[in-house]
Amino acid sequence: MTNRAKATFFGGALIVMFILLFSQVAWTTEDQDNYMAAYTGADATMVGATVCLACHSDKAGAEGDDTDHVSTLGEEANRCEKCHGPGSKHNGDVKGILNPGKMPQDEVTTTCTACHETKGKFVKTEWVESKHFDGGLTCVQCHSGHSTNDSFLVTETVKELCNNCHEEIVTAFDTGTHGAPNTTCNMCHNPHNN
Numbered sequence: 611m612t613n614r615a616k617a618t619f620f621g622g623a624l625i626v627m628f629i630l631l632f633s634q635v636a637w638t639t640e641d642q643d644n645y646m647a648a649y650t651g652a653d654a655t656m657v658g659a660t661v662c663l664a665c666h667s668d669k670a671g672a673e674g675d676d677t678d679h680v681s682t683l684g685e686e687a688n689r690c691e692k693c694h695g696p697g698s699k700h701n702g703d704v705k706g707i708l709n710p711g712k713m714p715q716d717e718v719t720t721t722c723t724a725c726h727e728t729k730g731k732f733v734k735t736e737w738v739e740s741k742h743f744d745g746g747l748t749c750v751q752c753h754s755g756h757s758t759n760d761s762f763l764v765t766e767t768v769k770e771l772c773n774n775c776h777e778e779i780v781t782a783f784d785t786g787t788h789g790a791p792n793t794t795c796n797m798c799h800n801p802h803n804n
């Protein structure tokens with residue numbers, strides 16, 4: 611390659627990177643709808659939770675319990691499809707239905723923040739600027755859609771959760787060299803903005 615061709619090539623590559631970076635931030639609800647449609651079938655429609663539960667009865671949750679989304683969303687007809695997209699093309703195989711556990715980061719953020727734009731220690735605008743977001747994490751690495759504890763965490767405790775990825779710090783914590791006794795990680799750190 612000549613120097614000029616190299617400059618053009620790298621210039622082009624930079625522009626592409628910039629566009630990719632920018633488009634990642636500018637993910638809109640329209641992008642979300644298009645993504646869901648592309649995944650589940652452009653003309654897919656909602657079928658309602660009763661249909662889903664006929665095959666996935668283990669996801670029913672317990673009435674009056676507030677430790678899982680299905681219960682907290684009550685009898686809302688399309689509650690499964692709020693996170694899984696319209697299900698009429700699913701026909702009981704892995705195709706035609708979204709699984710937030712396999713979705714790209716922006717898509718998961720949009721799905722979850724449709725209802726939780728800001729809630730307590732979670733603020734969407736801080737989340738997308740955080741080291742955890744930079745590191746590629748999605749909500750569902752820490753929270754389960756169908757959980758069994760108040761915070762919907764994927765583990766029993768916050769410490770266990772952090773230990774999945776920060777084992778050295780948790781070890782330091784347990785031996786008294788990081789954080790004070792009788793504290794928990796999230797007393798000093800907010801995982802949504804650090």
Ligand code: HEC
Nearest residue numbers: 657661662665690691694697700701702703704707708709
């Ligand atoms: C006729 C039975 C049936 C119905 C109705 C049904 N499913 Fe499924 N679903 C299945 C089967 C079977 C699988 C595949 C399991 C496997 O192969 O691991 C599956 C897989 C899934 C997956 C995992 C997809 C993946 O990529 O990992 C999700 C999420 C899901 N279903 C959600 C739903 C939702 C939401 C509804 C209602 C809109 C629904 N299902 C309705 C039978 C059904």
Ligand code: HEC
Nearest residue numbers: 659662663666669679680689690693710711750754755756
């Ligand atoms: C608040 C969002 C949310 C709602 C509402 C929701 N799910 Fe999910 N679902 C998830 C997430 C996140 C995952 C992937 C990670 C996990 O398993 O928690 C998932 C995974 C699944 C899977 C595949 C993995 C597995 O455990 O078999 C099935 C099947 C499923 N959901 C069915 C349902 C059904 C049926 C409903 C309604 C009764 C429902 N979901 C409601 C978020 C949700």
Ligand code: HEC
Nearest residue numbers: 682683692693710721722724725749750753755760761762
């Ligand atoms: C359709 C609306 C809806 C969607 C989509 C949704 N949630 Fe929720 N979520 C709720 C409701 C309702 C509650 C019950 C507590 C409340 O917010 O009042 C809740 C509770 C929670 C809690 C517990 C909050 C607390 O104060 O302890 C967490 C964590 C959570 N959701 C995470 C998620 C994640 C992660 C996703 C994406 C996979 C998601 N939510 C998608 C409606 C939703």
Ligand code: HEC
Nearest residue numbers: 719722723726729730731732747748749752761768796801
């Ligand atoms: C690195 C792990 C991690 C990630 C990633 C994460 N969370 Fe959390 N989240 C937590 C922990 C830990 C708590 C606090 C649980 C507690 O105090 O019991 C929490 C609490 C929450 C709460 C309740 C806040 C309050 O003050 O009432 C909401 C809502 C929530 N998360 C939503 C989300 C959403 C939406 C995403 C993705 C956009 C997300 N979280 C990503 C770990 C995480």
Ligand code: HEC
Nearest residue numbers: 741742745747751768771772774775776795796799801804
């Ligand atoms: C799924 C893996 C994962 C989980 C779970 C997780 N983290 Fe992280 N954490 C990361 C990654 C990736 C980074 C960014 C890269 C880095 O700095 O190591 C990070 C960065 C951090 C940072 C900033 C480090 C710095 O360089 O300034 C803090 C503080 C932190 N995490 C605390 C926590 C706490 C507290 C928890 C538990 C609530 C937690 N993390 C759970 C993966 C994780």
Ligand code: HEC
Nearest residue numbers: 769772773776779780783788789790793794795797798799
């Ligand atoms: C008493 C407050 C406190 C507690 C409790 C605490 N930390 Fe920290 N943590 C800090 C401070 C202060 C720093 C340094 C901040 C900085 O350098 O920006 C730090 C830094 C970190 C870092 C990034 C630095 C590194 O070396 O990678 C991670 C990751 C982290 N903490 C995880 C955890 C985890 C996991 C827990 C729970 C086991 C925890 N922290 C408990 C105060 C605390």
